[in-house]
Amino acid sequence: MSNLSLLTDFYQLSMMQGYWDNGLGEDEVVFDVFFRKNPCNNGFTLIAGVESVIDYIENLAFDEADLDYLKSVGFQDGFLDKLRHFRFTGTIDGVPEGTVMFPQEPVMRVRANCFEAQLIESTILNLINYQSLIATKAARICEAAQGDAVFEFGLRRAQGPDAAILGSRAAYIGGCVATSNVLAGQQFGIPVVGTHAHSWIQKFDSELEAFRAYAKTYPDKCLLLVDTYNTLKSGVPNAITVFQELRQQGYEPKGIRIDSGDLSYLTKVAREQLDAAGFPNAAIIASSDLDEDKIHSLKMQGARIDSWGVGTNLITSSNCPALGGVYKLVAAEQKGVLEPKIKISDNPQKITNPGYKKVTRIYDESGLFALADLIMLEDEQIDETEPLTIFHPIYTWKTKTFRRYSLKELMIPYFHQGKAVYQKQSVRNVRSHAQLELDSLWPEYKRLQFPQIYKVDLSKKLWKLKQEMMHQHQHQEP
Amino acid sequence: MSNLSLLTDFYQLSMMQGYWDNGLGEDEVVFDVFFRKNPCNNGFTLIAGVESVIDYIENLAFDEADLDYLKSVGFQDGFLDKLRHFRFTGTIDGVPEGTVMFPQEPVMRVRANCFEAQLIESTILNLINYQSLIATKAARICEAAQGDAVFEFGLRRAQGPDAAILGSRAAYIGGCVATSNVLAGQQFGIPVVGTHAHSWIQKFDSELEAFRAYAKTYPDKCLLLVDTYNTLKSGVPNAITVFQELRQQGYEPKGIRIDSGDLSYLTKVAREQLDAAGFPNAAIIASSDLDEDKIHSLKMQGARIDSWGVGTNLITSSNCPALGGVYKLVAAEQKGVLEPKIKISDNPQKITNPGYKKVTRIYDESGLFALADLIMLEDEQIDETEPLTIFHPIYTWKTKTFRRYSLKELMIPYFHQGKAVYQKQSVRNVRSHAQLELDSLWPEYKRLQFPQIYKVDLSKKLWKLKQEMMHQHQHQEP
Structure with a gap:
């Protein structure tokens, strides 16, 4: 990625200048990144884009051309001088790339001064929203394909070059085995695949001649597109002719x-x-505007498809093209002390969880299956030798007690006081982590339609803090 | 954009190596770029992304790292040596950016050798599909807003950084007046706007204090977000208090x-x-998951909104996130002669129009209103002093004769024998061209629901050629 320092919403810079002008720029704040709804009515969201976020923040710096531009749109010299020396100096924690997460859970938390924390909101969301969306969509499509290979073929319909490249990476993390996108292959080491198009066939006088020419160049990896004229009367018979000639060689x-x-x-x-011609091992690859519903439906009818090429509907997540991740203030320094903050809304789903928080995942004793998640305040600890009781944050009489369980805190450090401490992984490793994460979910949470809802509760301490703040707010109403 | 030379589908490179290996790489071919359906059931498509295509093709070149990578995935040394010296040497014509186009019409035509023409398919489509989609979506949203200002606010939900930047540019071309995206503002000179977020309010002890602090920094451009706590009981009254204080200053x-x-x-x-407080000129700006349908519905109810901020649904074209532009072979050199090519399909909509073609738009005598388009072969001319009769390509008895009319050929040169000859325009000029184009359409074609279908016919010569080739193909069927 090139210099993305100006890739932010104008109001972030307006606010930064306002904080600076009001002498508040150095105040410490905490923002949470979270989403309120899984995409595509899925049972989970697979987080991707973390590495892009790290790169973006590490490279944040304004050059003179940037500052000249900002001056031309009305920013003041004193503020621009602050920007001239801008470096990110805050602390960011978040989940490892390829982690399965659920609505309302902090995926990242940014603890930094007002000035820095505000700048990075828009691009963090841009990077995490899209890549998590596509990783999740890929996981759905691979779930429908039930172990068959799924190829990502979306370059020509992706929403711009970055979407093609970063989307291809996210699709691989979500379970695709390869991509047609050569640049994504080069940048990330994702396996690349592809053979020929209809235009290859049209270029020759006949389909058979075109197949023979292809087989001449690729005798050891001959895969032929058979639907240019008539799949069953011309394409497959001509392919069989060429396959027989190849076998003789x-x-x-x-x-x-x-x-x-x-x-x-x-x-x-x-x-x-x-099969009748003696080629039971010749694979059949299908493509044609596929998505998880069509793959499921074709499988239900016993279609004889070995691998699936998925383009538009994967790379754009066409039936749900945005994940609505948000970045909300949850704590702010006031008179030198970091105080929890809450955003009230008429819509109870939109009331934020206040404070500097973490997420703990509760597993069964073996550590293999995830049972529930707890959002907790940072300073809370759970005594694993004692039974653990969790309760529904609204229907509080609904409780569940775990007696044999194991715990994992999900967040790891990304940046510590401005220094990147996240250990970047190969995309292959991120994909492996994602597959383990998916394996840790009971099938009920992975069902493509009306999945069981995974439990995400608040710790008692956080729940109490939130209740107190909501009531306090009510009394302040005008 | 950085080096995008490897941004192509793997099969393009497979085919290129195949053409090279079969001694066909130098054969001349013609590919058309066109789409089969307007996005969002719109009555037209506004073409954008042309400048990105020019940049991409001008910068095509493979460096040693690219070639090493291609070797590592199996390409042969002789072929890689061809790529080492690769430059685009072909001829491309197409419509100016910001032109209104219709299904089946060639938007671009690429005349080049096989080798070069194949490489560039995927990225041309990527760039044209997305940007034309967003320009068209913006035109729809602006049509619904009936002349009110529309701002593009989609950065955080765009499908990656390029989508945010190129999408913002396309939205401006389509009619938006400004963007929140500062980098798009810098790169293209698009006006940028923005004030403050809810987090600004939360950062202070009270809403009133937050408003006062904002007004202190921005006394001459004070626009306040009033829905953090309670819009009518707290937000607007506090805003009025601060507005009164400002007026005193x-x-x-x-x-x-x-x-x-x-x-x-x-x-x-x-x-x-x-109004009651004496601020009839204070504007009301609305945002909140808007799209053309919601804007239309709010307008129908007399909502008092002066300007509209549109995010997710614009930048992703959420209800239709891909334009299905394709790149089809329409002519190919065979034994030294450029012969028309046709792609047959069971679906009559998918049968291509063969040959090296152009598009002529028929206007009324004044040249102000577009009446119909004709797809013609390149060597055809129309005598404007004679009446012009066009006919429906399927229901051929449906004819229309124009007696007073004027004509315009829509394509202009982009590249001539490898040299870029397209005169790049400022985005402001492209936007002006687009607005003139939209003005040239009768309102019936711009209706948001079930628009009248604009006539796109084939010249008699092209229609005959297509009929002959379809019948010829039928007789060749096995």
């Missing part, structure tokens, strides 16, 4: 791809044709 | 912003409160 073909038509009917017949 | 306030709640009710009462 000592090569085994890889298979065929079908990109249009009724994929259930076509793949069943194509499978029979390939 | 000789400043006129700008207005208020409301970001939640029932925007129709709240703005009507807030308007009364402001």
Whole structure:
């Protein structure tokens, strides 16, 4: 990424100048990053984009061209001088990339002075919202594919180059096995795949001639697109002819791809044709505006598809193209002391959880399955030798007591007083972590339609603090 | 944009190596860029992203790191040596950025050798699809706002940094008057706007104190966000208090912003409160998950909103997050001659228009209103002194004769034999062109729901060529 220091909403800079002008710029504040709803009515959200956030914050600095521009749109010299020496000096904690998270849980917490904390809101959200959205969508699509390979093919419909590149990375984290995007392959070491398009076939006088030319160049990885003219009458028979010629030369073909038509009917017949011709190991890859619902439906009908290429609907998360992550003030220094802050709303779902907080995941004794999460204040500890009782934050009579359990605090340090301390991982490792996280969820939470809702409760101390602050606010009403 | 040369689908490179290996890499081909459906059921598509395409193609070159990577994923040395010296040497024509276009019309045509034409497909589509989508969405939203100012506020929900930046530019072209995105402002000279967030209010002991602090820094551009606690009981009364204090100091306030709640009710009462307090010129700006349907609905109820801030639903085109632009082979050199090519499909909508083509727009005599478009072969000319009869390409008995009309060919040169000849415009000029284009459409084509379908016909010569090729193909069927 190039210099993104000016990638922020104008009001962040207005507020920064306001804090500076009012002598409040150095006051410490805490902001939480969280979301209120899983995308696509999913049962969880898979967090991605953490590495982009680290890169962005590490590289924050304003050059003279930036400052000249800001002056031209009305900012004052004294403020610009503050920006000239800007470096991020705060502390950020958050969950490792590839962690499964749930609504209302802090995914990151930023503790910094007002000035710095405000600047970074918009781009942190931009990076986390999109990449988490696509990782989650990929996890849904891979869930529907039930272990079949899923390829990310969305470059041409992605919302710009970054979406194609960062989306491809997120899709891989979410479970895709490869991408068609060569630049994403180079940048992140994601496996790349692809064979030929319809235009290859059209370029030749006949489909058979086109297939032969392709097989000549790629005898050892011959995978042919068979739907340019007529899949079953022309494409598959011509492919079989070429596969037979390849076998005579000592090569085994890889298979065929079908990109249009009724994929259930076509793949069943194509499978029979390939099997009858002696190519039971030739794979069938399908693509054609697929998503998790279509894959599920095709699987239900017994379509004979080995691998799935998914484009538009994955890379844009087309039926839900935004994750609504927000960045809310939860504590602020007032007269030298960090005080919890709450944002009240008529909509109870929108009332924030106040204070400097952390998230603890409760696992079964083996540590393999996640049972519930607790949002707690930073200074709280749980005695694991005692039974642990949690309660619903609204229907407080609904309680659950764990007697044998294990705990994990989910956040790790990203930045400590301005220094990046997050250990970057290869994308392959992030993907492995994500797969372990998905494995830790009971299938009920991963169901594609109406999943069971995972329990996210507040610690007693946090719950009390929130109640007190809500009541206090009510008494202050005009 | 950084080096995007590897931003392509793997199969483009597979095919390029195949063409090279089969001695076909130098053969000339023509590809058309077009789309089959307007986004959001709109009556037109506003083309944007042309400048990004020019930049991308001008900068195409593979460095040694790119070639090393390609070698590592299996490409051959001879082919990589071809890539080492790669420059785009072809000819591209297309419509000026900010042109209104319709389904099936070539938006661009790429005439180049196989090798070059194939490489650039994926990124051309990526750049044109997204930016045209957002320009069109912005045009819809501005149509709903009926001349009110619309601000683009989508940075935090855009699908990555490029989407935020290029999307902001496209939204401006489509009719937005400003953006919150400071980097887009700097890069393209788009006006930037913004005041403060809820966190500013929370940072202070009271809303009134926060408003006063903001007014102190920005006495001459005081616009206050009034919905942090209670819009009508606290926010607006406190804003009025501060506005009165400002007026005593000789400043006129700008207005208020409301970001939640029932925007129709709240703005009507807030308007009364402001008017009664002597601030009839204080503007009311609304934001809160808006789109063209919500804006239309609020306007129908007489909401007192002067300007609209639109975020997620604009920057992602949330109800239709992809424009399905495609890149299809329409002619190819065979034995030294450029022959038209057709792609047959069971779906008649998906049969391509063959040949090297252009688009002519038919206007009324004044040249002010567009009446219909004709897709023609490149070598065709129309005699403007004679009546012009066009006919429906399927229901051919449906004809229309123009007696007084004027014509414009829509495509202009982008690249001539590798040299960029497109005259880049300031975004302000592109926006002006787009507004003229929108003005040239009768309101019936701009209706947000079930717009009248604009006529796009084929010239007689092109229609005949297509018929012949379809019948020829039918006889070749196995």
